[in-house]
């Protein structure tokens with residue numbers, strides 16, 4: 001029960017704070033903010049905010065802390081947005097994660113009496129997601145934000161779950177757009193080989209070592225995702241209130257393209273289920289680091305253990321690609337080997353060998369020079385006269401199939417219908 005004098009003693013709120021405290025493995029490490037590297041006033045204020053949360057004096061609501069934590073996050077946000085993302089120092093990202101966690105606790109401690117619990121927890125979840133998206137896992141407290149977010153998401157589900165209200169959403173219809181299928185057949189390319197569940201040895205000898213792309217069949221029948229993700233209500237329950245980055249626009253080289261943050265539920269309503277023509281794509285996002293429950297539904301393909309440099313090999317980077325029909329990933333190549341696993345829906349993939357690079361006209365701009373100027377689906381042969389010398393391979397990737405794309409192989413990907421793919425990049 002909260003009263004007008006600002007006392008905040010509800011059983012539930014104490015319970016939330018208590019639970020979130022349990023996710024802290026190492027309080028000393030959490031308070032160790034590497035002050036010498038950051039603006040001193042900011043780190044001191046952040047320490048005070050953290051102490052306020054950790055002491056959890058529920059008899060006294062300090063509203064100044066709500067203002068201070070916003071100032072700290074604004075400051076850190078500016079630091080995150082200065083220069084290229086890869087040059088942002090890790091301590092800035094660590095402090096952003098810590099401050100996001102502190103803000104979440106302060107939101108709960110300073111809850112306004114009139115504020116609904118559902119709204120409050122959704123605000124907290126958004127703040128943790130911002131920490132997960134822009135921050136970095138904290139030393140000795142690696143799972144602090146993921147575990148807290150998972151817990152709050154479950155609590156939101158518990159408060160809001162009302163079976164009568166649950167809408168049954170139609171799900172990725174298994175209906176191939178036959179026009180598109182016709183266009184696939186018309187594309188002048190060599191159909192890529194496919195192979196049924198090759199042994200590790202056969203895959204290594206025939207495809208990995210010679211760096212030959214191939215379609216792999218029958219390798220993901222054991223994935224829980226193949227069944228579970230067909231139910232959109234499952235995805236909404238696990239991740240509907242989570243904030244995710246969405247690419248809006250026809251493709252990333254288009255001038256009207258932008259990246260927006262929204263909840264998965266907003267994305268599903270605005271871009272996935274609606275035919276507004278405004279294409280939105282949850283593309284190349286490590287959804288599985290952010291939402292660990294979803295990681296339990298997939299398996300890293302055993303082929304990803306192969307390497308040509310075992311000393312420097314690391315765990316694969318796993319990314320989600322979730323969207324409606326007609327998403328386009330323009331012709332590009334990546335610095336790692338890739339297995340693109342199709343959970344549901346179909347995609348058309350067009351590939352070119354690295355040997356064909358001169359005929360594909362890579363962009364000259366350094367940031368885009370892994371992307372071709374030529375569009376292989378509708379090439380401008382007057383502008384790109386050498387393109388006709390390139391040899392195109394084409395592949396129709398259907399549910400339950402995987403595609404091995406060797407490092408530096410060019411690929412152009414179009415979804416033919418609602419689709420969910422998972423990529424594993426490894427070296």
Ligand SMILES: O=C(O)CCC(=O)C(=O)O
Nearest residue numbers: 321329334340413421423
């Ligand atoms: O599925 C897509 O749209 C693109 C996938 C891709 O480019 C990749 O996995 O590297």
